[in-house]
Amino acid sequence: MKRTLLGVFSMLLVLVLLAGCGSTANNANPATSSTTTSSDQSGSAGGQKTFKVAYIARAQSDSFAAWLANAVKDEAKKYPNIKLDVFDGQANDDKENSMIENAITSKYDLIIVQPNNGEAQRPYVEKIVKAGIFAITTNARISGIEGASSVDAKPYEQAAVNARAALTQIPKNAKVVVLNGPSGNFHADERRRSWQAEFFDKRPDVKIVGEQIANWNKDEAMKYMEDWVQANDKIDAVISMNDNMAAGALEVVKDNPKYKDMLVYGVDGTAEACLLIKEGRMTSTCLQNAFELAEKLLDTSNKLLTGQAKQIDIDIGNPLITKDNVDQYIDLLKKAGAIQ
Amino acid sequence: MDLRNNFWSTARKKYSIYMVLVTLFIVCSFVNENFLSVNNLTNISRQLAVTTILAFGETMLIICGMLDLSAGSVLALSGVFAVYTYKMYGSLLAAVLVGILTGVVCNLINVVMISTFKAPPFIATLAMMTMARGVALLFTKGQNILQLGNFVVLGQGSIGIIPIPVVFLIVVAIFTWYILKHTRFGRSLYAVGGNEEASIASGINVHKVKYMAFIINGVLVGLAGVLFMSRVNAGLPNGAINYEFTALTAAIIGGTSFSGGIGTAGGTLAGAFIVGFLDNIMNLTNIDSYVQQIIRGAIIALAVIYDIHSKNRRTKSMLGRIDDRAVEKKPN
Numbered sequence: 001m002k003r004t005l006l007g008v009f010s011m012l013l014v015l016v017l018l019a020g021c022g023s024t025a026n027n028a029n030p031a032t033s034s035t036t037t038s039s040d041q042s043g044s045a046g047g048q049k050t051f052k053v054a055y056i057a058r059a060q061s062d063s064f065a066a067w068l069a070n071a072v073k074d075e076a077k078k079y080p081n082i083k084l085d086v087f088d089g090q091a092n093d094d095k096e097n098s099m100i101e102n103a104i105t106s107k108y109d110l111i112i113v114q115p116n117n118g119e120a121q122r123p124y125v126e127k128i129v130k131a132g133i134f135a136i137t138t139n140a141r142i143s144g145i146e147g148a149s150s151v152d153a154k155p156y157e158q159a160a161v162n163a164r165a166a167l168t169q170i171p172k173n174a175k176v177v178v179l180n181g182p183s184g185n186f187h188a189d190e191r192r193r194s195w196q197a198e199f200f201d202k203r204p205d206v207k208i209v210g211e212q213i214a215n216w217n218k219d220e221a222m223k224y225m226e227d228w229v230q231a232n233d234k235i236d237a238v239i240s241m242n243d244n245m246a247a248g249a250l251e252v253v254k255d256n257p258k259y260k261d262m263l264v265y266g267v268d269g270t271a272e273a274c275l276l277i278k279e280g281r282m283t284s285t286c287l288q289n290a291f292e293l294a295e296k297l298l299d300t301s302n303k304l305l306t307g308q309a310k311q312i313d314i315d316i317g318n319p320l321i322t323k324d325n326v327d328q329y330i331d332l333l334k335k336a337g338a339i340q
Numbered sequence: 341m342d343l344r345n346n347f348w349s350t351a352r353k354k355y356s357i358y359m360v361l362v363t364l365f366i367v368c369s370f371v372n373e374n375f376l377s378v379n380n381l382t383n384i385s386r387q388l389a390v391t392t393i394l395a396f397g398e399t400m401l402i403i404c405g406m407l408d409l410s411a412g413s414v415l416a417l418s419g420v421f422a423v424y425t426y427k428m429y430g431s432l433l434a435a436v437l438v439g440i441l442t443g444v445v446c447n448l449i450n451v452v453m454i455s456t457f458k459a460p461p462f463i464a465t466l467a468m469m470t471m472a473r474g475v476a477l478l479f480t481k482g483q484n485i486l487q488l489g490n491f492v493v494l495g496q497g498s499i500g501i502i503p504i505p506v507v508f509l510i511v512v513a514i515f516t517w518y519i520l521k522h523t524r525f526g527r528s529l530y531a532v533g534g535n536e537e538a539s540i541a542s543g544i545n546v547h548k549v550k551y552m553a554f555i556i557n558g559v560l561v562g563l564a565g566v567l568f569m570s571r572v573n574a575g576l577p578n579g580a581i582n583y584e585f586t587a588l589t590a591a592i593i594g595g596t597s598f599s600g601g602i603g604t605a606g607g608t609l610a611g612a613f614i615v616g617f618l619d620n621i622m623n624l625t626n627i628d629s630y631v632q633q634i635i636r637g638a639i640i641a642l643a644v645i646y647d648i649h650s651k652n653r654r655t656k657s658m659l660g661r662i663d664d665r666a667v668e669k670k671p672n
Contacts, residue, residue: 061473061578066482183630213629218484219572219579223387227623230380231372244484251573272486272574340487 051305053084054103055112058139059091062216063244064268064288065114068139071294072112079302093120100124110134110301118142118186134304138297139288140186141313149304149312151296155190155267158286159241161320162265163198165284166237169263170199170206174236177210177228179221179245188216191241191267199239209235214245221248229253237263243273243285250281269321269329271338277326284322287329291336292316357595361610364617372624380624382503384616389505390415390571390580392612393564394587395594396516397557399608402591403520404553405533405600406454406461410446410468411561412583416576417476418442418565423575424479426491435491436566443562444555446472451554455547469584476577485575495571505567512560517605525552534601589636590615593643615639 053076057069069086076084087103089096096116103111104127111128115121115137122142128135129147141150170176178195181188200206210228214220221240228235229252240246246266253259266273269287276282293316303309321329333339369376394411401407422439426432446468453464497504520526528549531539540546569575594611596603618639622632 060482061477063482063484063578066477070481180629210623210626211629212623217578217581218574218576219568222572223619224623226383226387227380227620230374230377230383231624231626247574248572270484272484275486338483 050081050083051109051301052107053082053110053112053301053305054087054106054108055084056087056089056096056099056103056114058089058096058114058116060088062091063270064242064290065139068114068290068293071290072297075291075294075298079298082298082301082305089114089116091116093117096121097124100128104128104131104133108133110136110305112136112138112297112301113142114139115142115186117184134301136297136300136304139293140190147311149300151293151300151312151314151316153288153293153316153318155187156194157318158267158288159191159194160198161286161318162267162284163195165320165322166199166239166263166265167202169283170203170237173205173207175207175209175232175234176237176239177225177235177249178208178212179224179238179240179249180211180213181241181245182215183213188241195239195241214248216242216244218244218248218251221245222252225249225252229256229259235259235262237283238265240264240266242266243268243270246282246285247272247276250276254281269319271333274321274326274330274333275339277321277323278330280323284320287319287321289316289319291332357593357607357610357614361614361617364614368617368621371621374624375621378501380620382501382506384613384620385506385509386503386571387620388612388616389503389509390564390568391583391586392509392590392609393512393560393567394583395590395608395612396512396605397560398584398587399516399591399594399596399603399605400520400529400553401461401557402588402596402598403533403601403603404529404550405536406550406553407465407588407598408447408450408554408557408561409462409465409584410450410472411557411564411587412580412585413469413472413476414443414446414558414561415565415568415580415583416578417446417472417479418562419569419579420476420480420485420565420575420577422562422566423485423488423491423569426488427485432491432494436494436563439566440559440562443560443565444558447554447558447561448551451551454554455550473577480575480577482577484577488570488573488575492570492573495567495569496573505571508563508567512563513605513609516608519556520603520605525549529553530601532600586615589640592640592647595647597647611643 055069055072058065060066060069073084073086076082087099089099093116097120100111100113100121101124111133113121113125113135118140122145125135125137125142125145125148129145135148136151137148138151139153140155141152142148143150180192209232210224212224214224221244225248238246238249240249243266246264250264253262263283264281265283266285267288269285269289273282273285277285296314296316300312300314303312330339374380394415397411398408418439421442422435425438426435450465450468453459454461494504499507520529528539528544531544532546532549536546568580572579590612591603591608592598592611593614594603594607594609596608618635622635
């Protein structure tokens, strides 16, 4: 009985493994063939050659990074000459770095790196360039690497567009709460630094009555907000480093008329935030447009691979989404299937 | 004289956790005037409901000498499936059932690995933790599921002034207490956790006990998943990360011993509220989040040290008694 069970179990395990490898096995084929073609790559620019591109994501479990990875995959389908493989850095510098090394060893023609932590990946991106492979860093860019290109949105600016609007919106002597991303995370730190420089330093009258790390998470933000609502007789504004946490704070006070006019700021332009802005419950967010990033990434890749350029550094815009222009972004998200 | 000493020492051993809870409660109410408000207390219970329901599952498993590290991930998977079901069919009942079923299936896989194939619970459930999270992310492509409509009533609604998650918490607490205290299965849990070989020798079907423990855990995790997603008004494949550790913390602070065979439902409930009160008072008084982490860690360390220390004392006093007897028997 036990032996048959063991048999069935191990068969299942093998099956799962094979199924999992099936997709990568397909990828492995061109991998071996392209080692021969990559040597004559420079000569065949503009020809019908297929280029191998590796996209190394920060973490597939981070909802924005996942959105970007999905958008990059979709965008790559528009380029018949580009064959894209996506890798997951699992929010771990060490893992991401070894993935970069593996991609160099597998002789990809171009490697796109979405760093987990820019400085930790810098020497590895330099290795890519040294190996004669095109490198693009994105979200966030690692600047100052000779020969590496970049496509990015600036996390500082994303928070700053909100902060500048908040300068006039947040009332005098207001009490605000701040929800931070994970400590040490580049985007979390940059956005917080931006709020400090663009808003808090200019508005010493505003008092922070609560500030906690909610790790980008809606559930953690809810817990903090529930406690803050008890501890303070009023909260004029919620300043959140991303939309998930802002939505969490709003979830807590959604039926409470006392907080009807509370101002709430986020970053990312997620579907949930756009709907909240549309309902008039959230004040503003800044769109970090994964579609635009993906579009520019593939366009840049194509230009580099076909020899149209040697190095490209471009930024996408940091549009502020408010009640006045939210409809166009909801349309965009509807088209992407994020809102029904 | 001796009798009174004995009475106090048993009382201290048995009820020390509740004394800590009451003391903490009194201290907190002096530290911040908002602590005692009805709103704040319902908030705390609402915040604690999900992790405490998990903690009851963990308590039963730890008593039986096992544990479940996959609880947080399986919770997210159950919740995501439940949310999806609700969005597809609009039926709350179907959603809850799918959530619970998912929890049970994952835990059946756990227990097959543990009881049938003798994998250590730590490793087996660690494997499930990664797998379940992977399935949840794959299923949702890493994106949150939004616009849940009336699904939120389970997590955000109230019956009178009692939030619905708290109603579930009370039911689960009574259920766990009853099982542990008044059923044969409950006693088997203690027996298996206390000494597995002896339980086999005395005719307990250890396999069955372990399967039952994990199935119950599955039901609780599934239920918690539904409540969690409903409370946050979204299907979060990334939700509830590390919730298994919060649940384990509650159980351990509540006096459940990792060496198995010891633990109570009341203790776990008290443990959960001790952590909950502390978290709450630290937020109300706006203590820095780094400092909060240090304090939380220190409390776990203290609880475990206390647990080991009191056990040592128990064995020591037992040895003492034997020594006494030996002394008595010595010829004059």
